[in-house]
Amino acid sequence: MRSSSLVARPSLYEAMNSIKNHWVSVRNHQRSFAEYTYVYPVISRRSQGLSIGVNLNPDKICNFDCVYCEVDRRSPGKAREVDPVRLQAELAELVDFVLAGGLAGQARFDEVPALIRDIKDFAFSGDGEPTMIPNFYDCVQAVVRVKEERALTSAKIVLITNAAGLDKTDVRRGLALMDEHQGEIWGKLDAGTEDYYRRVNRSPIVFERLLANLLTTAQVRPIVIQSLFLRVKGELISDAELEAYCRRLNDLARGGGRIKEVHAYTIARPTPEPWATRLSEEELNRIAEVIRRATGLEVRCFS
Numbered sequence: 376m377r378s379s380s381l382v383a384r385p386s387l388y389e390a391m392n393s394i395k396n397h398w399v400s401v402r403n404h405q406r407s408f409a410e411y412t413y414v415y416p417v418i419s420r421r422s423q424g425l426s427i428g429v430n431l432n433p434d435k436i437c438n439f440d441c442v443y444c445e446v447d448r449r450s451p452g453k454a455r456e457v458d459p460v461r462l463q464a465e466l467a468e469l470v471d472f473v474l475a476g477g478l479a480g481q482a483r484f485d486e487v488p489a490l491i492r493d494i495k496d497f498a499f500s501g502d503g504e505p506t507m508i509p510n511f512y513d514c515v516q517a518v519v520r521v522k523e524e525r526a527l528t529s530a531k532i533v534l535i536t537n538a539a540g541l542d543k544t545d546v547r548r549g550l551a552l553m554d555e556h557q558g559e560i561w562g563k564l565d566a567g568t569e570d571y572y573r574r575v576n577r578s579p580i581v582f583e584r585l586l587a588n589l590l591t592t593a594q595v596r597p598i599v600i601q602s603l604f605l606r607v608k609g610e611l612i613s614d615a616e617l618e619a620y621c622r623r624l625n626d627l628a629r630g631g632g633r634i635k636e637v638h639a640y641t642i643a644r645p646t647p648e649p650w651a652t653r654l655s656e657e658e659l660n661r662i663a664e665v666i667r668r669a670t671g672l673e674v675r676c677f678s
């Protein structure tokens with residue numbers, strides 16, 4: 376389903392649709408490239424092109440245990456800590472490689488020759504929750520330096536987060552620095568009730584804390600809400616749960632939080648829980664339409 380705002384912005388709609396979700400470069404979100412510990416290139420539909428991932432959790436540790444998590448925790452992580460000096464050096468090398476057209480020689484980027492030199496964003500994501508690390512600010516600073524030195528003025532710095540650590544002082548400093556350099560926060564919200572949150576995200580963190588973190592963060596700058604919808608043991612999210620989810624979004628707006636848009640997506644790659652399964656495009660579109668009607672927000676779907 377095409378939202379009215381997408382109709383009004385054909386260039387965005389076209390960009391999203393020009394990136395096909397069956398492309399190898401889109402399906403392959405492997406968080407490793409060459410010998411690097413922290414950085415990797417991916418073609419991202421949500422970034423509308425080439426995104427340089429910055430993995431702040433090479434230890435694979437997360438404070439959530441989402442049923443749909445695709446991180447393979449059976450093998451050990453590459454490093455226990457994040458070294459911002461090494462991160463900056465790896466990032467500088469990869470960016471120079473990309474800008475020189477180096478991805479053209481990589482089989483997994485064969486289908487996307489037009490996209491592989493244009494860095495849309497640097498994305499803190501990876502194999503765990505980026506806000507868990509003690510030196511988040513230093514890592515933001517490392518990315519800012521590389522971005523500034525290469526005059527990549529339009530490239531965003533995106534934080535993909537489950538919101539658990541957005542209240543930490545060091546993280547808040549990092550967010551403020553991101554704000555000065557095309558920062559954007561994509562905060563996870565998959566549920567409307569504590570029960571469903573515990574069922575899908577399986578975290579010991581109190582749900583209200585996440586909501587409070589999303590609110591205080593969105594009061595300072597507009598944020599993106601990213602929500603994954605799925606079938607759990609064959610069951611779709613219930614109408615009551617979806618209503619509660621929409622109420623949470625409306626509560627954020629009522630509390631003075633600004634939501635730029637909602638990214639509604641579903642499982643794209645194999646998950647360790649076989650009973651966590653993807654939605655069809657039609658099912659996801661139906662959910663997105665309910666959210667639009669209940670909140671008035673722009674909702675982009677990624678099925």
Ligand code: SF4
Binds near residue numbers: 437440445503504
């Ligand atoms: S928050 Fe992300 S990394 Fe952590 S368990 Fe969930 S999907 Fe996996």
